[in-house]
Amino acid sequence: MATIDDGTRPTFVEEVKSAVTARAALLVIGVLGLMVAFITSYAGAFHHPKPDRVPLAVVAPAQVRGELVQKLDRLPGAPLDPRPAASEQAARRQIEDRTLDAALLVDPRATTDRLLVASGGGASLSQAVEAIVTAAEKQQGRTVRTQDVIPAAAGDGRSLSAFYLVVGWCVGGYLCAAILAISAGARPANRQRAVIRLAALALYAIAAGLAGAIVVGPILGALPGSLFGLWGLGALTVFAVGATTLAFQGLLGVIGIGLAILVIVVFGNPSAGGAYPYPLLPPFWQAIGPALPPGAGTWAARSIAYFRGQSLTGPLLVLSAWAVGGALVTIALATLHKTADERAGGVAAGGEKHLPA
Known part of the structure; x- marks a missing residue:
């Protein structure tokens, strides 16, 4: 143990002051701040994922398209951002160029509609859209068949x-x-x-x-x-x-x-x-x-x-x-x-x- 100039042993507090410099203390405090920020940021981002205005194309006959877009736009919490599309081809192009995340193809002559998704852009988003659209269609007495038009690779x-x-x-x-x-x-x-x-x-x-x-x-x-x-x-x-x-x-x-x-x-x-x-x-x-x-x-x-x-x-x-x-x-x-x-x-x-x- 080190001694002070007068030959006496340093106190515990003096030992701490000698061993831990002000610079080291500030760096440790900074690391603590980074840790708290890390926990806050990750937990804040991931603790409650909720769809917010997901871009969705709606392909349907003109006589029902506008009403359907309005119904989807008014879902509680505004999870979707529906917009009309002229055809399935047009909707697919917008999914492929990443303007849209999904497309709902409605056939009034049947009771089952198709939902186009692209899990290559994010599987969790595709699943969230599928759940929302399925629930909305069920309220209208209809069902949905999901088609993954840009699937993630088998190894992804x-x-x-x-x-x-x-x-x-x-x-x-x-x-x-x-x-x-x-x-x-x-x-x-x-x-x-x-x-x-x-x-x-x-x-x-x-x-x-x-x-x-x-x-x-x-x-x-x-x-x-x-x-x-x-x-x-x-x-x-x-x-x-x-x-x-x-x-x-x-x-x-x-x-x-x-x-x-x-x-x-x-x-x-x-x-x-x-x-x-x-x-x-x-x-x-x-x-x-x-x-x-x-x-x-x-x-x-x-x-x-x-x-x-x-x-x-x-x-x-x-x-x-x-x-x-x-x-x-x-x-x-x-x-x-x-x-x-x-x-x-x-x-x-x-x-x-x-x-x-």
């Missing part, structure tokens, strides 16, 4: 593979940036060092994107679609998350890693539309999901795998914005850091010139 249980793939890419992105910070300092010493880190991250992103695409495609058979499309998406996702983490580190130092976890993991993962697609999430998570890398990546991966690349522009722009923004902020902060150090060095040098011999 509950269509979650795209989500887990993107989560893996995101984890790889911020861990790579964190390792660069641990090994060489949280803040790059100058602009050249920042560019080198970003270049290393880019090479890693290319390798990580390819590895993920190979695992879920040829190896596991979990996701269909273009291997090269998923590879490109993976590289962009990993770089976007990694560059964002580098930017946060340049701004806040090691604490920036915690901020990256808050944005990507705590807020990004539960709002990504993985386990529960957007119409099943509460409003807050619906709003932020498409703007964060996990949500944009999950939507894009499902589009590549099941929807022939439809509705990709928005998610790719989101990921590109995080990638470019993170890279520019990283370089800008490194430049400012070097300038500040040079000014400090200049003041010190200037002061030394006027010191007496």
Whole structure:
């Protein structure tokens, strides 16, 4: 046990003060805050999934179409957002381009109608729509036969593979940036060092994107679609998350890693539309999901795998914005850091010139 200068043994409180620095205490408190935020975000998003204005096409003869749309629109809690469609072909096209999530085909001459769903875009959403429409039709003395027009692959249980793939890419992105910070300092010493880190991250992103695409495609058979499309998406996702983490580190130092976890993991993962697609999430998570890398990546991966690349522009722009923004902020902060150090060095040098011999 250490002793104080006068030879007496330190008290327990003094030992604690010596062993636990203020910086360590603040970091532990920050970790506790992240844990509470994690529990709150995941439980808040998933504890009570409820359909909210799910886009649904209604194909029916003109004389009954309007009334049927109104009835479905007035269901308690507004779970559906019904809209008329001219034909089954038109409804299918809108499902395939991800404008709609389902379509109800009504035949007044029979007592059974058809419901078209696309479980490739989210099995939980398809099941929720089926339950709602079945209950509504039962009240009218009718039955529903469900047809999955874009089913999830046999190896893609509950269509979650795209989500887990993107989560893996995101984890790889911020861990790579964190390792660069641990090994060489949280803040790059100058602009050249920042560019080198970003270049290393880019090479890693290319390798990580390819590895993920190979695992879920040829190896596991979990996701269909273009291997090269998923590879490109993976590289962009990993770089976007990694560059964002580098930017946060340049701004806040090691604490920036915690901020990256808050944005990507705590807020990004539960709002990504993985386990529960957007119409099943509460409003807050619906709003932020498409703007964060996990949500944009999950939507894009499902589009590549099941929807022939439809509705990709928005998610790719989101990921590109995080990638470019993170890279520019990283370089800008490194430049400012070097300038500040040079000014400090200049003041010190200037002061030394006027010191007496």
